[in-house]
Amino acid sequence: MSRPIYARHVNGKFHKLRATVSLILQSLLFVLPWIEYHGRPFLLLDIPHRRLYLGHMVLFPQETFFLLIILLSAGTLLFLSTSLGGRIWCGYACPQTLFSQSFMMIERWIEGDRARRMRREKGPLTASRVIRRGLKLTIWLVMGIWLGITISGYFVPIRQLTLASWPVVAFFTFISLLDFGFLREMVCHNWCPYARFQGALFDNDTLVIAYDNERGEPRGKVHTTPGSCVDCSLCVQVCPMGIDIRDGLQLECIACAACIDACDQVMDKLKRPRGLVGYRTLSGRRRLVRPRTIVYAAVLAVLATTFLYLATHRQLLAVDVVRSTALFNATPDGRISNNYTVHLINRRDDPVAVKLSLEDMPEGELIAPRGNPVTVPPASVQAVQVLVVRPKADRPVVSFKLKANEETVPTTFVGPGQ
Ligand code: SF4
Ligand code: SF4
Known part of the structure; x- marks a missing residue:
């Protein structure tokens, strides 16, 4: 087990953007299983009956190619977004990040922000600490169950979930609780395959979150060093992955942009220009149209066209x-x-x-x-x-x-x- 990370909360424009995207995506995730079309689920992978309900279509095993096209399109879209914006999927849309942030928000509300939690952890086990911990775990459990029911609703019609469905719900509840409550960054760091190969999708024009070494160094106290970085370590304290962005591009970075918000606040206080930590490309240019982005976009267009053609020419x-x-x-x-x-x-x-x-x-x-x-x-x-x-x-x-x-x-x- 690696050392626990007590990420400090930070507000800022990227936090607001992430929270808005998170709200939209989570609402979609929770609402979709409840939507019905002509009396049947709008989206459901019914494994026992070997059917995929997808909008107005009900796909049978003979039409597995539709699922293949969807998976290929999702993969290509991920490649395209990575090539353009680095790990924006990780930072803004990955359920791992979004739900971990939601669980962390509850933790912060109940046990306090970073400094208070660290102080409490070092202190004796008081009644207040036990009560807070119990309350946090209870709320996490409720969130886990809700999430478990929702995820199960993509495999079993959610309105037909009964006590007999408890093994499926219990499985997803346990996974949610363990993952978003306790493992969090370890999943990204140790198990996520995308984190391993995303480096291969980067080029010099890919947007990444980086520290401006030239402007920031040598770092030191305000007014005593020429560099802009005052070594306040705020960018490290807010990092949910526990890394220091000033050490350069790292595999662990999920591009959540919390360090940008933190450093911008420091620069604002010092009346220095923002952007010491920010989105930039290694080449210094912003070039969206590049051979690899053209290829990914073309593949995506072919897949989308094929899907549309096949969907509109199905033998009913x-x-x-x-x-x-x-x-x-x-x-x-x-x-x-x-x-x-x-x-x-x-x-x-x-x-x-x-x-x-x-x-x-x-x-x-x-x-x-x-x-x-x-x-x-x-x-x-x-x-x-x-x-x-x-x-x-x-x-x-x-x-x-x-x-x-x-x-x-x-x-x-x-x-x-x-
Ligand atoms: S280094 Fe910055 S962008 Fe990367 S994970 Fe940490 S806080 Fe997020
Ligand atoms: S928040 Fe900015 S000023 Fe503070 S340590 Fe990080 S890079 Fe330096």
Whole structure:
């Protein structure tokens, strides 16, 4: 375990910006699982039923490529944002940072800011300290449970969460509490894969948070040294990662900009220009259009276009046919018969009556013991057992013809029929 970090709170324009973004993103996270579209979840990854509810679309396993496009787009967007603005994702949008900050805010309200907490930690274990600690843990637990329920709501319909869902909720609650309450910066530092490779996405024009060495050094007391840095260590005290930005670009830095706010306040008090610690590029230029940003933007555009095209050209009724037994049966009248399981996939928002028939097989007979047509509920899959009886001399493949609500749907090749 590394030494505990008692980050000091700092106000400032970047803190306000981060708090606003955090409020918007957290509100979205908490509200989204409650939103319904046509009576079903707006966004849900239903693992047991192998479905992804995404806005007006319900995606089945046959459409996993949509999920792949979404993941690739998210990755490319992350690459693009990193190339342009360094670790802005870490500082302003990563749930790890946002929820850690929320948990730290509760800690600060109950146990006091950095100096008071450090003093208390060194002192004896008083009743007040125990009560404060208990209160903090209780509120953290409530936040963890709320977060646990919300995250579970992305995998189980949140309105259908019951006592039986407690293992899922308990799992996410435990993870949230452990992560945002206790581990915090250790997750970024030791386990986050993005922190490891983001350096490869940087170039000399990437925006990073850096200390102006030339202006700041030599550091020392006010009026006694020519450098602007008065070595007040405020930038270090506010850092949630416990690092000193004056040591240069570091893997641990999550670009939260707290050190900028802190140093700007010091410069304001000293009536010196702001920006001793600030956003800058290694090249000193601000160049947004660069070969790598063009490539990332182009890939993103291709992915978005592909997604839109596929989403607007989806086959709303699909069929997947599996022959139930490998062998055919000979009927007493000299014909042959095969059993099939026909999976009717209805991707529409309304029920559909599907009538099955055989294509190009005038002498063939389709027997559906449970009735034909079959009504398939909205956004669901219906398995239908059918028997196909036909003359032995017929062609060796069977194609099914589908009529949905009296409208013919393109048929699907089935495969050998004998
Ligand atoms: S060095 Fe500055 S920007 Fe980086 S994590 Fe620390 S406070 Fe945030
Ligand atoms: S806050 Fe600014 S002045 Fe103070 S130590 Fe950091 S860089 Fe130097």
